[in-house]
Amino acid sequence: MTVTDHSRATADAAHTHGLGTPTPDASRADRPTSFDVDAFAVPTGREEEWRFSPLKDIKPMLADQAADGHLEWDVPALPAGVTLTEVSPADARERSVRAPGDRASAVAAAHASGAMALTIAPNTVVDEPIQITVTGRGEDVRGHLLVEAGASSEATVIIERRGTATYSEFVSVDLADNAGLNLVLLQLWDEDAVHAGEVVARLGRDSRLRGSVVTLGGKAVRLNTSAAFAGEGASVDLFGLYFADSGQHQEHQLFVDHAVPRCTSRVTYKGALAGATARTVWIGDVLIRKEAEETDTYELNRNLVLTDGARADSVPNLEIETGEIAGAGHASATGRFDDEQMFYLRSRGISEEEARKLVVRGFFADLIQEIGVPTVEESLMKAIDLELEHVNEELAEEHA
Protein backbone atom coordinates (compact mmCIF):
# COMPACT_ATOMS: atom_id res chain seq x y z
CA MET A 1 0.00 0.00 0.00
CA THR A 2 1.25 3.43 -0.85
CA VAL A 3 -0.03 6.49 0.89
CA THR A 4 1.04 9.92 -0.16
CA ASP A 5 -0.01 13.07 1.48
CA HIS A 6 1.54 16.22 0.21
CA SER A 7 0.76 19.48 -1.35
CA ARG A 8 2.97 21.55 -3.52
CA ALA A 9 2.49 25.24 -3.33
CA THR A 10 4.46 28.19 -4.51
CA ALA A 11 2.75 30.86 -2.48
CA ASP A 12 4.62 31.89 0.63
CA ALA A 13 3.06 30.48 3.78
CA ALA A 14 -0.18 30.00 1.94
CA HIS A 15 -0.28 26.25 2.10
CA THR A 16 0.08 23.34 4.42
CA HIS A 17 2.31 20.37 3.96
CA GLY A 18 1.16 16.91 4.86
CA LEU A 19 4.20 16.57 7.07
CA GLY A 20 3.62 17.00 10.75
CA THR A 21 -0.12 16.59 10.48
CA PRO A 22 -2.11 14.32 12.78
CA THR A 23 -1.82 10.66 11.91
CA PRO A 24 -4.49 9.89 9.36
CA ASP A 25 -6.65 6.81 9.56
CA ALA A 26 -4.77 3.69 8.56
CA SER A 27 -6.89 3.73 5.42
CA ARG A 28 -9.48 6.20 4.22
CA ALA A 29 -11.87 3.25 4.04
CA ASP A 30 -11.74 2.85 7.82
CA ARG A 31 -13.78 5.95 8.56
CA PRO A 32 -17.10 5.05 10.13
CA THR A 33 -20.48 5.67 8.55
CA SER A 34 -23.72 5.64 10.49
CA PHE A 35 -27.22 7.08 10.77
CA ASP A 36 -26.67 7.12 14.52
CA VAL A 37 -25.44 10.57 15.57
CA ASP A 38 -23.80 9.10 18.66
CA ALA A 39 -21.51 7.04 16.44
CA PHE A 40 -19.60 10.28 15.88
CA ALA A 41 -18.01 12.20 18.70
CA VAL A 42 -18.35 15.96 18.63
CA PRO A 43 -15.24 17.02 16.73
CA THR A 44 -12.53 18.91 18.59
CA GLY A 45 -10.78 20.23 15.50
CA ARG A 46 -7.84 17.87 15.84
CA GLU A 47 -9.38 15.15 13.68
CA GLU A 48 -7.97 14.69 10.19
CA GLU A 49 -11.30 15.57 8.55
CA TRP A 50 -12.00 18.57 10.79
CA ARG A 51 -8.57 20.07 11.30
CA PHE A 52 -9.06 22.81 8.69
CA SER A 53 -12.75 23.42 9.40
CA PRO A 54 -14.31 26.51 11.02
CA LEU A 55 -15.89 24.63 13.91
CA LYS A 56 -17.18 27.82 15.47
CA ASP A 57 -19.47 28.35 12.48
CA ILE A 58 -20.36 24.68 12.09
CA LYS A 59 -21.02 24.03 15.79
CA PRO A 60 -24.79 24.68 15.70
CA MET A 61 -25.09 21.89 13.13
CA LEU A 62 -23.32 19.35 15.32
CA ALA A 63 -25.91 19.38 18.12
CA ASP A 64 -28.19 16.35 18.16
CA GLN A 65 -31.39 18.35 18.15
CA ALA A 66 -34.21 19.28 15.84
CA ALA A 67 -34.22 22.41 13.71
CA ASP A 68 -37.56 23.77 12.59
CA GLY A 69 -36.57 25.83 9.56
CA HIS A 70 -37.08 25.06 5.88
CA LEU A 71 -35.61 26.04 2.58
CA GLU A 72 -38.02 27.33 -0.02
CA TRP A 73 -38.07 25.01 -3.02
CA ASP A 74 -38.65 26.40 -6.47
CA VAL A 75 -39.22 23.46 -8.73
CA PRO A 76 -40.11 23.71 -12.44
CA ALA A 77 -42.71 21.51 -14.10
CA LEU A 78 -40.86 18.22 -14.16
CA PRO A 79 -40.59 16.29 -17.42
CA ALA A 80 -42.24 12.88 -17.81
CA GLY A 81 -40.39 10.18 -15.90
CA VAL A 82 -39.01 12.61 -13.31
CA THR A 83 -40.63 13.03 -9.91
CA LEU A 84 -39.92 14.92 -6.71
CA THR A 85 -41.56 13.38 -3.67
CA GLU A 86 -41.39 13.51 0.10
CA VAL A 87 -40.10 10.33 1.65
CA SER A 88 -40.57 9.05 5.22
CA PRO A 89 -37.52 8.94 7.54
CA ALA A 90 -37.42 5.14 7.35
CA ASP A 91 -37.60 5.14 3.55
CA ALA A 92 -35.03 7.93 3.35
CA ARG A 93 -32.52 5.79 5.23
CA GLU A 94 -33.39 2.71 3.27
CA ARG A 95 -32.96 4.44 -0.09
CA SER A 96 -29.71 6.24 0.76
CA VAL A 97 -26.67 4.70 -0.91
CA ARG A 98 -24.89 4.60 2.41
CA ALA A 99 -25.02 6.11 5.90
CA PRO A 100 -23.58 9.57 6.73
CA GLY A 101 -19.82 9.83 7.15
CA ASP A 102 -19.53 12.51 9.79
CA ARG A 103 -21.45 14.05 12.65
CA ALA A 104 -22.79 17.08 10.76
CA SER A 105 -24.18 14.85 8.08
CA ALA A 106 -25.63 12.34 10.60
CA VAL A 107 -27.35 15.18 12.43
CA ALA A 108 -28.76 16.45 9.13
CA ALA A 109 -30.19 13.04 8.23
CA ALA A 110 -31.51 12.42 11.75
CA HIS A 111 -33.42 15.70 12.01
CA ALA A 112 -34.50 16.31 8.44
CA SER A 113 -37.77 14.48 9.17
CA GLY A 114 -37.64 12.45 6.01
CA ALA A 115 -36.16 13.32 2.67
CA MET A 116 -36.95 14.87 -0.67
CA ALA A 117 -36.41 12.35 -3.43
CA LEU A 118 -35.73 13.38 -7.02
CA THR A 119 -36.23 10.26 -9.06
CA ILE A 120 -35.52 9.71 -12.73
CA ALA A 121 -37.27 6.61 -13.99
CA PRO A 122 -35.28 3.95 -15.83
CA ASN A 123 -34.71 4.65 -19.55
CA THR A 124 -35.87 8.25 -19.21
CA VAL A 125 -33.81 10.65 -21.27
CA VAL A 126 -34.26 14.30 -20.38
CA ASP A 127 -32.70 16.77 -22.78
CA GLU A 128 -33.31 20.02 -20.91
CA PRO A 129 -31.58 20.62 -17.59
CA ILE A 130 -33.81 20.29 -14.53
CA GLN A 131 -33.18 23.45 -12.57
CA ILE A 132 -34.21 23.53 -8.91
CA THR A 133 -33.62 26.57 -6.73
CA VAL A 134 -33.71 26.36 -2.95
CA THR A 135 -33.69 29.57 -0.97
CA GLY A 136 -32.89 30.05 2.70
CA ARG A 137 -34.89 32.52 4.77
CA GLY A 138 -32.39 32.87 7.60
CA GLU A 139 -33.54 29.73 9.41
CA ASP A 140 -31.82 26.75 10.90
CA VAL A 141 -32.39 23.86 8.46
CA ARG A 142 -31.50 20.15 8.33
CA GLY A 143 -31.91 18.44 4.97
CA HIS A 144 -31.82 14.97 3.46
CA LEU A 145 -32.00 14.66 -0.29
CA LEU A 146 -32.08 11.63 -2.56
CA VAL A 147 -31.19 11.81 -6.23
CA GLU A 148 -31.96 8.54 -7.98
CA ALA A 149 -31.03 8.00 -11.60
CA GLY A 150 -32.71 4.88 -12.96
CA ALA A 151 -31.00 2.37 -15.21
CA SER A 152 -30.04 3.81 -18.61
CA SER A 153 -31.54 7.20 -17.79
CA GLU A 154 -29.87 10.46 -18.82
CA ALA A 155 -30.44 13.80 -17.13
CA THR A 156 -28.90 17.04 -15.99
CA VAL A 157 -29.95 18.33 -12.58
CA ILE A 158 -28.97 21.75 -11.27
CA ILE A 159 -29.59 22.60 -7.64
CA GLU A 160 -28.96 26.21 -6.83
CA ARG A 161 -28.77 27.37 -3.23
CA ARG A 162 -29.58 31.01 -2.51
CA GLY A 163 -30.52 33.27 0.36
CA THR A 164 -29.20 32.55 3.80
CA ALA A 165 -29.52 29.71 6.30
CA THR A 166 -27.66 27.61 8.78
CA TYR A 167 -27.97 24.55 6.64
CA SER A 168 -26.67 21.04 6.95
CA GLU A 169 -27.56 18.27 4.56
CA PHE A 170 -27.02 14.69 3.59
CA VAL A 171 -27.37 14.07 -0.14
CA SER A 172 -27.47 10.57 -1.55
CA VAL A 173 -26.91 10.12 -5.29
CA ASP A 174 -27.69 6.72 -6.72
CA LEU A 175 -26.81 5.84 -10.29
CA ALA A 176 -28.26 2.55 -11.46
CA ASP A 177 -26.53 0.54 -14.16
CA ASN A 178 -25.72 2.54 -17.27
CA ALA A 179 -27.27 5.75 -15.94
CA GLY A 180 -25.82 9.11 -16.93
CA LEU A 181 -26.23 12.01 -14.54
CA ASN A 182 -24.88 15.53 -14.69
CA LEU A 183 -25.41 16.99 -11.23
CA VAL A 184 -24.54 20.63 -10.62
CA LEU A 185 -24.64 22.03 -7.09
CA LEU A 186 -24.39 25.80 -6.96
CA GLN A 187 -23.62 27.45 -3.62
CA LEU A 188 -24.64 31.01 -4.36
CA TRP A 189 -25.63 31.80 -0.80
CA ASP A 190 -25.76 35.28 0.69
CA GLU A 191 -22.64 36.22 2.54
CA ASP A 192 -23.83 35.18 6.02
CA ALA A 193 -25.00 31.63 5.20
CA VAL A 194 -23.36 28.61 6.83
CA HIS A 195 -23.54 25.29 4.99
CA ALA A 196 -22.24 21.85 5.90
CA GLY A 197 -23.04 19.19 3.35
CA GLU A 198 -22.18 15.63 2.53
CA VAL A 199 -22.86 14.26 -0.93
CA VAL A 200 -22.41 10.51 -1.35
CA ALA A 201 -22.71 8.86 -4.74
CA ARG A 202 -22.88 5.21 -5.71
CA LEU A 203 -22.15 4.32 -9.29
CA GLY A 204 -23.66 1.21 -10.80
CA ARG A 205 -22.14 -0.72 -13.65
CA ASP A 206 -21.24 1.42 -16.71
CA SER A 207 -22.85 4.50 -15.15
CA ARG A 208 -21.46 7.99 -15.66
CA LEU A 209 -21.58 10.76 -13.12
CA ARG A 210 -20.47 14.28 -13.81
CA GLY A 211 -20.65 16.18 -10.55
CA SER A 212 -19.92 19.87 -10.47
CA VAL A 213 -19.74 21.98 -7.37
CA VAL A 214 -19.56 25.75 -7.51
CA THR A 215 -19.09 27.65 -4.27
CA LEU A 216 -19.09 31.41 -4.43
CA GLY A 217 -21.29 32.53 -1.56
CA GLY A 218 -21.68 31.86 2.14
CA LYS A 219 -19.67 32.69 5.22
CA ALA A 220 -18.62 29.08 5.73
CA VAL A 221 -19.25 26.23 3.32
CA ARG A 222 -17.95 22.75 3.98
CA LEU A 223 -18.95 20.29 1.31
CA ASN A 224 -17.74 16.70 1.30
CA THR A 225 -18.28 14.63 -1.79
CA SER A 226 -17.76 10.88 -2.01
CA ALA A 227 -18.12 8.65 -5.02
CA ALA A 228 -18.01 4.88 -4.70
CA PHE A 229 -17.97 2.48 -7.61
CA ALA A 230 -20.33 -0.45 -7.22
CA GLY A 231 -20.07 -1.87 -10.73
CA GLU A 232 -17.39 -2.17 -13.38
CA GLY A 233 -16.93 0.21 -16.28
CA ALA A 234 -18.31 3.28 -14.55
CA SER A 235 -16.77 6.74 -14.60
CA VAL A 236 -16.98 9.83 -12.45
CA ASP A 237 -15.85 13.38 -13.19
CA LEU A 238 -15.92 15.70 -10.23
CA PHE A 239 -15.41 19.37 -10.96
CA GLY A 240 -15.24 22.16 -8.46
CA LEU A 241 -14.92 25.90 -8.68
CA TYR A 242 -14.68 28.22 -5.71
CA PHE A 243 -13.91 31.86 -5.09
CA ALA A 244 -13.37 33.06 -1.54
CA ASP A 245 -13.35 36.70 -0.46
CA SER A 246 -12.39 38.12 2.89
CA GLY A 247 -14.36 36.46 5.68
CA GLN A 248 -15.26 33.38 3.63
CA HIS A 249 -14.24 29.82 4.44
CA GLN A 250 -14.79 27.35 1.61
CA GLU A 251 -13.87 23.76 2.17
CA HIS A 252 -14.24 20.85 -0.24
CA GLN A 253 -13.30 17.33 0.71
CA LEU A 254 -13.46 14.53 -1.80
CA PHE A 255 -13.22 10.80 -1.62
CA VAL A 256 -13.28 8.49 -4.62
CA ASP A 257 -13.50 4.82 -3.69
CA HIS A 258 -12.37 2.46 -6.42
CA ALA A 259 -13.69 -0.86 -5.13
CA VAL A 260 -14.27 -2.62 -8.45
CA PRO A 261 -12.15 -3.04 -11.59
CA ARG A 262 -12.09 -0.90 -14.70
CA CYS A 263 -13.51 2.37 -13.45
CA THR A 264 -12.30 5.88 -14.20
CA SER A 265 -12.26 8.94 -12.00
CA ARG A 266 -11.20 12.51 -12.58
CA VAL A 267 -11.25 15.17 -9.91
CA THR A 268 -10.56 18.76 -10.95
CA TYR A 269 -11.01 21.58 -8.46
CA LYS A 270 -9.89 25.15 -8.90
CA GLY A 271 -10.19 28.04 -6.52
CA ALA A 272 -9.39 31.73 -6.39
CA LEU A 273 -8.84 33.67 -3.18
CA ALA A 274 -8.92 37.39 -2.60
CA GLY A 275 -8.86 39.35 0.61
CA ALA A 276 -6.74 39.02 3.73
CA THR A 277 -9.01 36.55 5.53
CA ALA A 278 -10.15 34.44 2.56
CA ARG A 279 -9.67 30.78 3.34
CA THR A 280 -10.06 27.64 1.24
CA VAL A 281 -9.42 23.99 1.91
CA TRP A 282 -9.29 21.15 -0.54
CA ILE A 283 -8.69 17.56 0.48
CA GLY A 284 -8.80 14.94 -2.22
CA ASP A 285 -8.65 11.31 -1.20
CA VAL A 286 -8.55 8.48 -3.72
CA LEU A 287 -8.51 4.85 -2.67
CA ILE A 288 -7.76 2.10 -5.14
CA ARG A 289 -8.65 -1.17 -3.45
CA LYS A 290 -7.02 -4.51 -4.11
CA GLU A 291 -9.93 -5.59 -6.34
CA ALA A 292 -9.90 -2.40 -8.42
CA GLU A 293 -7.62 -3.51 -11.22
CA GLU A 294 -7.26 -1.34 -14.33
CA THR A 295 -8.36 1.72 -12.43
CA ASP A 296 -7.64 5.04 -14.08
CA THR A 297 -7.66 8.05 -11.79
CA TYR A 298 -6.31 11.56 -11.66
CA GLU A 299 -7.05 14.40 -9.27
CA LEU A 300 -5.99 17.97 -9.52
CA ASN A 301 -6.34 21.04 -7.35
CA ARG A 302 -5.19 24.50 -8.34
CA ASN A 303 -5.47 27.63 -6.29
CA LEU A 304 -4.88 31.19 -7.35
CA VAL A 305 -4.13 33.63 -4.57
CA LEU A 306 -4.92 37.16 -5.71
CA THR A 307 -4.02 39.17 -2.62
CA ASP A 308 -1.80 38.98 0.43
CA GLY A 309 -3.00 37.10 3.49
CA ALA A 310 -5.40 34.69 1.83
CA ARG A 311 -4.72 31.06 2.64
CA ALA A 312 -5.35 27.95 0.53
CA ASP A 313 -4.75 24.48 1.91
CA SER A 314 -4.49 21.64 -0.54
CA VAL A 315 -4.01 18.04 0.46
CA PRO A 316 -4.19 15.26 -2.14
CA ASN A 317 -4.02 11.67 -0.88
CA LEU A 318 -3.65 8.64 -3.06
CA GLU A 319 -3.90 5.20 -1.53
CA ILE A 320 -3.14 2.27 -3.82
CA GLU A 321 -3.61 -1.37 -2.85
CA THR A 322 -3.00 -2.97 -6.24
CA GLY A 323 -0.23 -2.66 -8.77
CA GLU A 324 -2.53 -3.57 -11.64
CA ILE A 325 -3.76 -0.10 -12.51
CA ALA A 326 -4.05 1.83 -15.75
CA GLY A 327 -3.05 5.13 -14.21
CA ALA A 328 -3.09 7.05 -10.98
CA GLY A 329 -1.88 10.54 -10.32
CA HIS A 330 -2.50 13.77 -8.60
CA ALA A 331 -1.31 17.34 -8.72
CA SER A 332 -1.75 20.28 -6.46
CA ALA A 333 -0.40 23.78 -6.84
CA THR A 334 -1.11 27.11 -5.28
CA GLY A 335 0.12 30.11 -7.20
CA ARG A 336 0.03 33.79 -6.60
CA PHE A 337 -1.02 36.46 -8.98
CA ASP A 338 1.84 38.65 -8.00
CA ASP A 339 3.05 42.20 -8.50
CA GLU A 340 5.39 41.20 -11.31
CA GLN A 341 2.59 39.59 -13.31
CA MET A 342 0.49 42.66 -12.70
CA PHE A 343 3.32 44.93 -13.84
CA TYR A 344 3.87 42.86 -16.97
CA LEU A 345 0.23 43.03 -18.03
CA ARG A 346 -0.09 46.72 -17.18
CA SER A 347 3.07 47.53 -19.12
CA ARG A 348 1.10 46.32 -22.13
CA GLY A 349 -1.64 48.87 -21.52
CA ILE A 350 -3.97 46.56 -19.62
CA SER A 351 -5.55 48.22 -16.58
CA GLU A 352 -5.29 46.71 -13.12
CA GLU A 353 -8.94 45.60 -13.08
CA GLU A 354 -8.71 44.18 -16.58
CA ALA A 355 -5.49 42.35 -15.71
CA ARG A 356 -7.09 40.64 -12.74
CA LYS A 357 -10.10 39.71 -14.84
CA LEU A 358 -7.91 38.31 -17.59
CA VAL A 359 -6.02 36.10 -15.19
CA VAL A 360 -9.02 34.85 -13.22
CA ARG A 361 -11.17 34.20 -16.27
CA GLY A 362 -8.26 32.40 -17.87
CA PHE A 363 -7.76 30.36 -14.74
CA PHE A 364 -11.37 29.17 -14.62
CA ALA A 365 -12.26 29.07 -18.32
CA ASP A 366 -11.51 25.43 -19.10
CA LEU A 367 -13.16 24.27 -15.89
CA ILE A 368 -16.36 26.20 -16.56
CA GLN A 369 -16.59 24.62 -20.00
CA GLU A 370 -16.56 21.23 -18.34
CA ILE A 371 -19.81 21.86 -16.49
CA GLY A 372 -21.57 21.17 -19.75
CA VAL A 373 -24.66 23.35 -19.21
CA PRO A 374 -24.44 26.51 -21.35
CA THR A 375 -26.82 28.60 -19.20
CA VAL A 376 -24.87 27.74 -16.06
CA GLU A 377 -21.56 28.47 -17.78
CA GLU A 378 -22.71 31.91 -18.83
CA SER A 379 -24.08 32.90 -15.46
CA LEU A 380 -20.94 31.61 -13.78
CA MET A 381 -18.68 33.83 -15.84
CA LYS A 382 -20.92 36.74 -14.85
CA ALA A 383 -20.82 35.69 -11.20
CA ILE A 384 -17.03 35.53 -11.31
CA ASP A 385 -16.85 38.97 -12.88
CA LEU A 386 -19.05 40.18 -10.03
CA GLU A 387 -16.71 38.59 -7.48
CA LEU A 388 -13.86 40.43 -9.16
CA GLU A 389 -15.68 43.73 -8.91
CA HIS A 390 -15.90 43.15 -5.16
CA VAL A 391 -12.20 42.39 -5.08
CA ASN A 392 -11.39 45.54 -7.01
CA GLU A 393 -13.55 47.62 -4.68
CA GLU A 394 -11.91 46.07 -1.66
CA LEU A 395 -8.43 46.72 -3.00
CA ALA A 396 -9.33 50.27 -3.96
CA GLU A 397 -10.43 50.86 -0.35
CA GLU A 398 -7.18 49.40 0.95
CA HIS A 399 -5.16 51.73 -1.25
CA ALA A 400 -7.25 54.74 -0.28
Added chain:
Amino acid sequence: MSTLEIKNLHASVETPEGTKQILKGVDLTINSGETHAIMGPNGSGKSTLAYSLAGHPKYEITEGSVTLDGEDVLAMSVDERAKAGMFLAMQYPVEVPGVSVSNFLRTAKTAIDGEAPKLRTWVKDVKKSMDDLRMDSSFAERNVNEGFSGGEKKRHEILQMELLAPKIAVLDETDSGLDVDALRIVSEGVNRVKDNTGLGIMLITHYTRILKYIQPDFVHVFVNGQIAEQGGRELADRLEAEGYDRFLASA
Protein backbone atom coordinates in the same frame (compact mmCIF):
# COMPACT_ATOMS: atom_id res chain seq x y z
CA MET B 1 7.42 62.22 -35.14
CA SER B 2 7.76 61.53 -31.43
CA THR B 3 10.34 62.52 -28.85
CA LEU B 4 11.16 60.94 -25.52
CA GLU B 5 13.03 63.39 -23.37
CA ILE B 6 14.78 62.25 -20.20
CA LYS B 7 16.23 65.02 -18.08
CA ASN B 8 18.37 64.70 -14.96
CA LEU B 9 16.60 61.47 -13.97
CA HIS B 10 17.34 60.19 -10.49
CA ALA B 11 15.86 56.94 -9.15
CA SER B 12 16.33 54.98 -5.97
CA VAL B 13 15.29 51.58 -4.70
CA GLU B 14 14.55 50.35 -1.19
CA THR B 15 16.89 47.57 -0.05
CA PRO B 16 17.27 45.85 3.31
CA GLU B 17 20.34 48.04 3.81
CA GLY B 18 18.37 51.21 3.18
CA THR B 19 17.60 53.46 0.25
CA LYS B 20 20.00 53.02 -2.63
CA GLN B 21 20.40 55.67 -5.29
CA ILE B 22 20.79 53.97 -8.65
CA LEU B 23 20.13 56.56 -11.34
CA LYS B 24 22.18 59.66 -10.71
CA GLY B 25 21.11 62.15 -13.34
CA VAL B 26 20.34 60.64 -16.74
CA ASP B 27 19.94 62.95 -19.74
CA LEU B 28 18.86 61.41 -23.01
CA THR B 29 16.62 62.34 -25.92
CA ILE B 30 15.26 59.75 -28.34
CA ASN B 31 13.40 60.70 -31.50
CA SER B 32 11.34 58.53 -33.81
CA GLY B 33 13.48 56.51 -36.16
CA GLU B 34 16.56 56.69 -33.94
CA THR B 35 18.24 53.72 -32.32
CA HIS B 36 20.18 54.48 -29.16
CA ALA B 37 22.35 51.72 -27.75
CA ILE B 38 22.86 51.95 -24.01
CA MET B 39 25.88 49.91 -23.09
CA GLY B 40 27.38 49.35 -19.72
CA PRO B 41 28.75 46.90 -17.21
CA ASN B 42 26.52 44.86 -14.93
CA GLY B 43 25.09 46.83 -12.06
CA SER B 44 25.48 50.19 -13.76
CA GLY B 45 21.74 50.87 -13.60
CA LYS B 46 20.73 50.12 -17.20
CA SER B 47 17.77 47.94 -16.23
CA THR B 48 16.72 50.43 -13.55
CA LEU B 49 16.52 53.04 -16.29
CA ALA B 50 14.30 50.72 -18.35
CA TYR B 51 11.98 49.88 -15.44
CA SER B 52 11.83 53.47 -14.24
CA LEU B 53 10.64 54.57 -17.67
CA ALA B 54 7.94 51.86 -17.62
CA GLY B 55 6.87 52.81 -14.10
CA HIS B 56 7.79 49.75 -12.06
CA PRO B 57 6.63 50.40 -8.47
CA LYS B 58 9.93 49.16 -7.03
CA TYR B 59 11.77 52.28 -8.20
CA GLU B 60 11.18 55.71 -6.83
CA ILE B 61 11.92 58.69 -9.01
CA THR B 62 13.56 61.26 -6.75
CA GLU B 63 14.46 63.94 -9.28
CA GLY B 64 14.23 64.82 -12.94
CA SER B 65 11.64 64.50 -15.66
CA VAL B 66 10.57 62.24 -18.51
CA THR B 67 8.29 63.50 -21.25
CA LEU B 68 6.90 61.89 -24.36
CA ASP B 69 5.94 64.55 -26.89
CA GLY B 70 5.73 67.00 -24.02
CA GLU B 71 3.46 64.83 -21.87
CA ASP B 72 4.68 64.04 -18.35
CA VAL B 73 5.40 60.31 -18.41
CA LEU B 74 6.24 60.13 -14.71
CA ALA B 75 2.73 61.30 -13.83
CA MET B 76 1.22 58.38 -15.76
CA SER B 77 0.36 54.95 -14.33
CA VAL B 78 2.05 51.89 -15.83
CA ASP B 79 -0.78 51.17 -18.25
CA GLU B 80 -1.17 54.83 -19.18
CA ARG B 81 2.47 54.90 -20.25
CA ALA B 82 1.87 51.95 -22.56
CA LYS B 83 -1.20 53.66 -23.98
CA ALA B 84 0.82 56.83 -24.53
CA GLY B 85 3.16 54.82 -26.77
CA MET B 86 5.89 53.46 -24.50
CA PHE B 87 6.94 49.81 -24.69
CA LEU B 88 9.35 47.82 -22.58
CA ALA B 89 10.69 44.51 -23.87
CA MET B 90 11.73 42.85 -20.66
CA GLN B 91 14.92 41.00 -19.90
CA TYR B 92 12.94 38.45 -17.93
CA PRO B 93 9.38 38.30 -19.27
CA VAL B 94 6.91 37.13 -16.64
CA GLU B 95 4.85 33.94 -16.81
CA VAL B 96 1.11 34.46 -16.61
CA PRO B 97 -0.57 31.08 -16.08
CA GLY B 98 -4.06 30.60 -17.42
CA VAL B 99 -3.84 33.40 -19.98
CA SER B 100 -3.22 32.36 -23.55
CA VAL B 101 -0.92 34.35 -25.79
CA SER B 102 -3.73 35.08 -28.21
CA ASN B 103 -6.06 36.32 -25.48
CA PHE B 104 -3.26 38.40 -23.98
CA LEU B 105 -2.32 40.00 -27.29
CA ARG B 106 -5.92 40.83 -28.15
CA THR B 107 -6.59 42.29 -24.70
CA ALA B 108 -3.44 44.41 -24.85
CA LYS B 109 -4.19 45.62 -28.38
CA THR B 110 -7.73 46.53 -27.34
CA ALA B 111 -6.43 48.41 -24.30
CA ILE B 112 -3.81 50.34 -26.29
CA ASP B 113 -6.14 51.27 -29.15
CA GLY B 114 -9.19 51.88 -26.98
CA GLU B 115 -11.21 49.55 -29.19
CA ALA B 116 -11.09 45.91 -30.20
CA PRO B 117 -9.07 45.27 -33.37
CA LYS B 118 -11.00 44.19 -36.44
CA LEU B 119 -11.04 40.44 -36.18
CA ARG B 120 -10.05 39.53 -39.71
CA THR B 121 -7.08 41.89 -40.07
CA TRP B 122 -6.00 41.16 -36.51
CA VAL B 123 -5.80 37.42 -37.05
CA LYS B 124 -3.84 38.05 -40.25
CA ASP B 125 -1.47 40.49 -38.55
CA VAL B 126 -0.78 38.13 -35.68
CA LYS B 127 -0.14 35.25 -38.03
CA LYS B 128 2.21 37.23 -40.23
CA SER B 129 4.16 38.59 -37.30
CA MET B 130 4.46 35.13 -35.78
CA ASP B 131 5.60 33.67 -39.10
CA ASP B 132 8.22 36.39 -39.45
CA LEU B 133 9.52 35.63 -35.97
CA ARG B 134 9.49 31.88 -36.80
CA MET B 135 6.95 31.22 -34.08
CA ASP B 136 4.78 28.16 -34.57
CA SER B 137 1.06 28.89 -34.66
CA SER B 138 0.56 26.65 -31.61
CA PHE B 139 2.25 29.45 -29.66
CA ALA B 140 -0.97 31.43 -29.65
CA GLU B 141 -2.70 28.84 -27.50
CA ARG B 142 0.06 28.51 -24.94
CA ASN B 143 -0.05 30.42 -21.69
CA VAL B 144 1.91 33.66 -21.64
CA ASN B 145 5.62 32.84 -21.21
CA GLU B 146 4.79 29.61 -19.39
CA GLY B 147 7.39 27.00 -20.27
CA PHE B 148 8.85 29.23 -22.99
CA SER B 149 12.55 28.87 -23.74
CA GLY B 150 14.71 31.97 -23.40
CA GLY B 151 14.56 32.56 -27.13
CA GLU B 152 10.81 32.06 -27.26
CA LYS B 153 10.28 34.62 -24.52
CA LYS B 154 12.32 37.23 -26.37
CA ARG B 155 10.57 36.55 -29.68
CA HIS B 156 7.27 36.89 -27.86
CA GLU B 157 8.39 40.31 -26.58
CA ILE B 158 9.20 41.46 -30.11
CA LEU B 159 5.90 40.03 -31.33
CA GLN B 160 4.13 42.28 -28.84
CA MET B 161 6.21 45.25 -29.90
CA GLU B 162 5.27 44.70 -33.52
CA LEU B 163 1.55 44.29 -32.82
CA LEU B 164 1.21 47.08 -30.26
CA ALA B 165 3.16 49.51 -32.47
CA PRO B 166 4.61 51.82 -29.79
CA LYS B 167 6.23 55.19 -30.46
CA ILE B 168 9.25 54.46 -28.29
CA ALA B 169 10.48 50.99 -27.34
CA VAL B 170 12.96 50.17 -24.62
CA LEU B 171 14.63 46.81 -25.21
CA ASP B 172 16.19 45.62 -21.99
CA GLU B 173 18.94 43.12 -22.76
CA THR B 174 16.79 41.49 -25.39
CA ASP B 175 19.97 39.81 -26.67
CA SER B 176 21.00 38.22 -23.37
CA GLY B 177 20.91 34.45 -23.33
CA LEU B 178 20.18 34.06 -27.04
CA ASP B 179 22.11 31.86 -29.41
CA VAL B 180 23.14 33.35 -32.73
CA ASP B 181 20.13 32.02 -34.65
CA ALA B 182 17.66 33.38 -32.13
CA LEU B 183 19.57 36.66 -31.95
CA ARG B 184 19.32 37.02 -35.72
CA ILE B 185 15.58 36.34 -35.73
CA VAL B 186 14.94 38.79 -32.91
CA SER B 187 17.15 41.46 -34.51
CA GLU B 188 15.43 41.08 -37.86
CA GLY B 189 12.16 41.54 -36.04
CA VAL B 190 13.34 44.75 -34.40
CA ASN B 191 14.65 46.09 -37.72
CA ARG B 192 11.40 45.21 -39.47
CA VAL B 193 9.29 46.99 -36.88
CA LYS B 194 11.54 50.01 -37.11
CA ASP B 195 11.33 50.08 -40.91
CA ASN B 196 7.56 49.71 -40.82
CA THR B 197 6.65 52.04 -38.00
CA GLY B 198 9.63 54.33 -37.57
CA LEU B 199 9.67 53.94 -33.81
CA GLY B 200 12.48 55.19 -31.63
CA ILE B 201 14.49 52.51 -29.86
CA MET B 202 16.49 52.43 -26.66
CA LEU B 203 18.54 49.26 -26.96
CA ILE B 204 20.01 48.29 -23.63
CA THR B 205 22.74 45.70 -23.89
CA HIS B 206 25.74 44.34 -22.12
CA TYR B 207 27.31 42.85 -25.23
CA THR B 208 28.26 44.39 -28.56
CA ARG B 209 27.18 41.32 -30.50
CA ILE B 210 23.60 42.51 -31.18
CA LEU B 211 25.01 45.66 -32.81
CA LYS B 212 26.15 43.50 -35.71
CA TYR B 213 22.48 43.01 -36.51
CA ILE B 214 20.90 46.24 -35.30
CA GLN B 215 22.63 49.42 -36.40
CA PRO B 216 22.69 52.04 -33.66
CA ASP B 217 22.61 55.71 -34.54
CA PHE B 218 24.00 56.61 -31.13
CA VAL B 219 25.95 54.70 -28.52
CA HIS B 220 25.90 55.72 -24.86
CA VAL B 221 28.13 54.22 -22.25
CA PHE B 222 26.26 53.85 -18.98
CA VAL B 223 28.32 53.74 -15.80
CA ASN B 224 27.32 54.25 -12.19
CA GLY B 225 23.82 55.53 -12.92
CA GLN B 226 24.83 58.07 -15.55
CA ILE B 227 25.81 58.32 -19.16
CA ALA B 228 29.61 58.49 -19.09
CA GLU B 229 30.31 58.90 -22.76
CA GLN B 230 28.39 59.25 -26.02
CA GLY B 231 29.32 58.59 -29.56
CA GLY B 232 28.41 56.76 -32.71
CA ARG B 233 28.90 53.24 -33.91
CA GLU B 234 32.70 53.57 -33.46
CA LEU B 235 32.26 53.80 -29.67
CA ALA B 236 30.74 50.35 -29.66
CA ASP B 237 33.66 49.00 -31.64
CA ARG B 238 36.04 50.51 -29.13
CA LEU B 239 34.09 48.96 -26.25
CA GLU B 240 34.30 45.61 -27.93
CA ALA B 241 38.07 45.93 -28.16
CA GLU B 242 38.71 47.46 -24.74
CA GLY B 243 35.81 46.43 -22.52
CA TYR B 244 34.47 48.67 -19.78
CA ASP B 245 37.66 48.84 -17.70
CA ARG B 246 38.47 52.37 -18.76
CA PHE B 247 35.15 53.58 -17.32
CA LEU B 248 35.16 51.46 -14.21
CA ALA B 249 38.60 52.71 -13.23
CA SER B 250 37.45 56.29 -13.31
CA ALA B 251 34.08 55.64 -11.67
